[in-house]
Amino acid sequence: MSVLVFLEFNNNELKETSKQALTYANGINKNVYAISESKISNDVVESLGKFGVSIYLINAVDFKENNILKCIIPTIEEFKINCIIFPKTNSFSYLSSILSTKLNFPLINNVNSVARFENKICLKSTIFSGKAEADIEIDSNSCILVLNKNIINSASYKKSVIIKNLINKNDNSLSNNVVSLKKEKLEGDILLNDADIVVSAGRGLKGPENWKMIEKLAKILNAGTACSKPVSDAGWRPHHEHVGQTGLKISPNIYIAVGISGAIQHLAGVNSSKIIVVINNDSEAPFFKHADYGIIGDAFDVIPKFIDALK
Numbered sequence: 329m330s331v332l333v334f335l336e337f338n339n340n341e342l343k344e345t346s347k348q349a350l351t352y353a354n355g356i357n358k359n360v361y362a363i364s365e366s367k368i369s370n371d372v373v374e375s376l377g378k379f380g381v382s383i384y385l386i387n388a389v390d391f392k393e394n395n396i397l398k399c400i401i402p403t404i405e406e407f408k409i410n411c412i413i414f415p416k417t418n419s420f421s422y423l424s425s426i427l428s429t430k431l432n433f434p435l436i437n438n439v440n441s442v443a444r445f446e447n448k449i450c451l452k453s454t455i456f457s458g459k460a461e462a463d464i465e466i467d468s469n470s471c472i473l474v475l476n477k478n479i480i481n482s483a484s485y486k487k488s489v490i491i492k493n494l495i496n497k498n499d500n501s502l503s504n505n506v507v508s509l510k511k512e513k514l515e516g517d518i519l520l521n522d523a524d525i526v527v528s529a530g531r532g533l534k535g536p537e538n539w540k541m542i543e544k545l546a547k548i549l550n551a552g553t554a555c556s557k558p559v560s561d562a563g564w565r566p567h568h569e570h571v572g573q574t575g576l577k578i579s580p581n582i583y584i585a586v587g588i589s590g591a592i593q594h595l596a597g598v599n600s601s602k603i604i605v606v607i608n609n610d611s612e613a614p615f616f617k618h619a620d621y622g623i624i625g626d627a628f629d630v631i632p633k634f635i636d637a638l639k
């Protein structure tokens with residue numbers, strides 16, 4: 329299989345989920361192609377060898393539908409790439425679906441295991457908002473895999489990167505009817521999908537003015553901040569912090585839930601976190617059943633003490 333990995337950078341630094349995707353790809357074929365929408369410097373391209381990139385496709389276009397048709401798909405066809413790997417992020421969900429449709433490659437979301445390539449492609453993926461795992465068999469010699477975070481540890485390699493240009497098929501018949509795509513820059517120092525630790529709070533905090541202690545705790549822990557749906561619906565926090573069935577699905581190493589009851593719709597977005605810590609003043613709160621560690625107490629008491637202890 330010839331493998332292409334879509335990478336994401338944060339200020340010229342390769343994201344951990346992309347490093348994991350490259351390690352995954354190297355397990356399939358050592359000759360790994362990579363591409364990114366970010367314009368990165370030559371130094372950074374050369375440094376990608378240590379993360380497992382063999383061939384970097386220099387990209388002068390953004391991933392709008394026209395460019396996908398004129399450049400990305402012809403390049404995939406030219407290099408006979410038949411396995412495309414994405415780390416799971418919001419920005420890639422559109423791209424993975426469009427490539428699957430246009431190339432007629434089966435798309436498997438939420439991949440949760442290393443794939444075995446026998447007569448069929450066999451792997452596991454999480455389903456029902458992460459509550460169950462399905463054994464998937466794909467009867468095809470091509471696939472698009474969208475990987476859950478942390479299913480593999482990133483490894484280091486000693487490769488020199490070969491640079492190739494994208495094919496540009498300037499064919500006017502490939503125009504389409506997308507009128508515009510708008511990208512918004514998200515606020516916050518650490519984006520939720522990248523955060524190893526997430527401090528999340530719910531309606532138990534009573535009002536937006538009380539988030540200062542959550543932000544302070546997050547800063548000390550180098551964590552991202554999240555919230556429950558009613559909190560973002562009420563405008564206490566921005567919508568991109570909302571986690572759950574109808575929000576972001578995250579898998580940090582540590583998820584700290586403060587004043588969140590643990591409704592099933594909230595759990596759907598966070599139950600694949602490695603360690604869950606719950607702080608709630610109601611010992612009957614459903615979240616405690618899913619917690620690795622629990623503190624029964626008033627958040628306004630516990631969080632300042634927690635911050636003092638960490639200091």
Ligand SMILES: Cc1cc2nc3c(=O)[nH]c(=O)nc-3n(C[C@H](O)[C@H](O)[C@H](O)COP(=O)(O)OP(=O)(O)OC[C@H]3O[C@@H](n4cnc5c(N)ncnc54)[C@H](O)[C@@H]3O)c2cc1C
Pocket residue numbers: 529530531532533555556557558559570571572573574575586587588589590591592593594597607608609610613625626627628
């Ligand atoms: C179709 C659908 C989709 C949904 N999708 C989502 C989703 O994606 N994400 C999501 O979060 N919700 C979602 N919901 C809403 C969900 O059902 C819950 O209503 C919501 O998660 C509750 O938010 P909460 O825990 O912040 O608030 P509450 O349920 O009001 O819980 C507040 C908690 O704070 C505790 N508390 C109160 N005061 C303190 C204090 N001083 N110190 C410590 N603890 C305190 C309380 O004991 C309580 O457990 C969805 C609902 C539906 C119907």
